[in-house]
Structure formats: structure tokens, C-alpha cells
Amino acid sequence: MILKVNQINDVAQATILTEEASLANADMFKEEMITLIVNGTKLIIVSFENVNYIDSSFLGSLVVALKYAMPRKTDIYLVALKPDVKNLLTLIRMDKVFKIFKNYEQAMETL
């Protein structure tokens, strides 16, 4: 298990538990995200509060989850990104496909 999930109706707050989001846990992350989507979650808010480093394998899983979510009308938001992680996501334009917020509260306000 890599996500700690707090399900509130059809919104899931999912906190990544590891400091490193990498090849070692990318598949597990993808599976857990897809399970949430399949179970009918309409919005998954993924918190990166623990993550110091993200590699391309994990980014790949994140995007695969998004591609899986879109036709099923599920949104994925990202919150609590540390500066390094946020910079990388912005550098490769991921900020254009994911909505990014400071924290859960700010993300929940958009509902």
C-alpha cells in the first residue's frame, strides 16, 4: 500500500506515504489509483506532502492514471507539492493537465 485514503462520499483524499515516488512503487501507485477510479470515485486529491523526489516512472504512472480517469469522468488534483517536485512537474508541463493546489482544504473549496 502506498496511498493512505480518506474517502468522503465520492471524493478521495489520497496521501502518498513514501518520500520517494519512483520505479519501486510506481506500479503499486497506478494500481491503487485505478482501483479508486473503478470504485466510482469522482475526484481523487493526491497529496505529495511526504514526497521529496519523483522519477519518470512514477510520473508515467500518474499520467496513466489520468488517462484512465478522463473517459470515466474522474478528476485528479495534486496537492502539497514540495518545491522540487512542483518545479519538475511545471518544467514538463504537467501543470497543464493536473489541477494543482496548496493543500486538501484549498482543493476541497473548489467543490
Place this chain on the structure above:
Amino acid sequence: MISFPDPPSKVKTILIVEDNLLFRKIIESSLKKAGYTCLLSDSATEALVLLEKEMPDLILSDYDMPEINGFDFRQTVLLIPKIRDIPFVFLTSFTDDSMMLEGLNMNALDYINKETPMPVIISKLNNIIKSLENEHIRSIRELRIAAETLNVKSVPETSPELQSFRIHFWHKGYLGYPGGDFIDFIKVDERYCFALLGDIMGKKWKAWFFTFGFLSYIRAAIRFCVLDNDFTLKTIVQKINKLVYLDESLQNILSSLSLLLLDNQTGQISYTGAGDLPLISFDSERQSATTVLSSGLLLGLLEDGFYDEQIIQMKSGDQLAIFTDGMIDIPSNGSKKSDYPFFVEKIRPYLGKSKSFDLIKTNVLDQINDSNQMDDASIIFIEKQ
């Protein structure tokens, strides 16, 4: 030549599952003396929790333990895809033939009697690990031969010779494996040459196998556009994106791409990027380095990838670099981080020199090795003559 150096023989970790404290300590200290790192569990339940996070190189398990015995533990491990392939050895005092047979039938590599003298146990484990390592090296060698026979290369052997530009490139696969980075140059005629650099998300074989599919699409899209006399990069990249997006076999695979078109006549370089890192452009007149960002998304992400095209007018002595994210991943204080500005800072002092790329190679690239590399790393460096 694709380089597949042998994997580094790093320190191996053995998970010991043993309820007897004394025996656990004895075997731990012997294994440590033999150069192994040990993980310890006093029960199968604890071992299973540990295996959620750790990936030992071998599991050494007792049979007779309270709650879950060694055989049930083995059966459970076999049901978990992530850990089922970890080499498994029984070490127990239950040694009648039928039990040994039952243990070995559960895909255990050995069934060792606890009465065996410790040096013999260690030798047996050494042999198992060594032979697995040899097997691994052999598999990689065979794959390399197969790939070379098929003439599939994700990185070319040499740079093209151009009239107005000098091109250098460098690539190092993660831990020496071929990975998801790919480089190619397509010289259309004396005037135009394409240079491309991509990074399939993922590592090792899983990413490498897909580089050829991507490269084929990219080469085909470029060739078709050239046939139509259309050199608009954003059109080309949009075509590639659409091909990748519609290809169901590539549904879960994404790639970045930096595509450059070098015009030997005008000295212009056009640039379109897809989820790539910003390009570094060095102006020799002003002695200044700037980054150029493109707006496009990763290939295959959305049907429309919002691609743009930027023109960089190159004068004599101007330089330009594109690179993949393995270049900016660095170990820092025991953890890892990605730092684009840090990499720019590292190469900045060597820009604008007569042998800039050699200097970058010696001072930056040659410092990248198995101990500090975290992903496939590639760079293309272009100078206007």
C-alpha cells in the same frame, strides 16, 4: 553499439525468517561476516509486512514457527507477484525426505539442514546468489546479441557531419541497462537535418522495448512531412502525438520529445518540445545562457498536445543543449532530488569555450556513475560553426 555493462555486484541483502532468537543471531552474524546485509523477522507475519517495503535478494526461512509455518509462508509469498520471484531457501531441522521434497516443490532453491556447519551454509548461499547473478549476466548478454542482430538501436553510433553545425551527444543508461532514452539524427539533404531526443517514462527493459515503436513513428512522421515538403515542426510533432495517442498498444506509455530542425543555410534552429525539459541556449556575443521553454505536452497524453514552435537564430559560436531528466536527478544528503537550475549551473562555466562539450564531458558527464545516477541520462549539444 548498445552498452550493457554487467550490473554492479553490490552488497546483497538476505531476509532471515526465524523464530529462535539465538539461531537468528548466529546466522545473522555469520552472514554479516560473509559480507551480506541482513533483514530479520521472528515470524512469517512480520516478514510479510517487511516485504511490503523491502526487496531482499534472498529469503532464508525456517520451517517450524508459531502461527504461520515456513511452508505456509512460502505459499503466501508465491501468491504475491511483487515478491514471488525472490530466491527462497529453507533452513530447518525438519529434514525427512518427504518434507524436503515438499519444500523444494514450492519453488525453493534449496532445503538446508540446520545441523549443517555454518561455513557450509554460507557457501551454499554464496553459490546460489553467484549462480543467479551469472544467469542474469548471461540473459543480458543474450539480449544484447539479439538486439544487435535485429539492428535495433535507440542511440546512434556517431553524430552527422554538417556544414554549419557541430553536433555532440552523450548517453548513459541507468545502471548500464539500456533504458527509455532515445536519440536520432535524420539528415534530409545538405540543408536540413533533424535532431531528436526523447525519454520514455520508465526504466530498464520495460521502457527500452518501447523506444523502437516510438522511434519508428517519429521517423515515419518526419519522412512523410519531408515528402510533402512540410518542415513545420509543430505539425510533425502533432502527427507523432496523434499516432501515439491512437495506438492502443502504447496506451500506457508516454514519452517526452525534443525535436530540432537545423537549417545549414540560414543557421536557424527550430525547436518543438513535448513534455521535455527546457532547452539551454548560449549566445556567444552576449555571453549569456537562457532557457527556452516549449508548451507541448508529453506524447500520447491528449489528442491535442498544444505544440508550439520556436526559432533560434544561431550565430557562429552560439551553442544549444537539450537533455533528459536523468541529467537533473541528483543524490542529495542521502535522498534524491530533481534540480534543473543546478544542472544549468554546473554546465554554465563551460559554455562559450572552444571545446565546450569536451569540458562538459570531463567535468560533469564523466562524474555520473552507478553510485549517483538515478535515471537514463542523455544530452545533445549543438554548436554553430
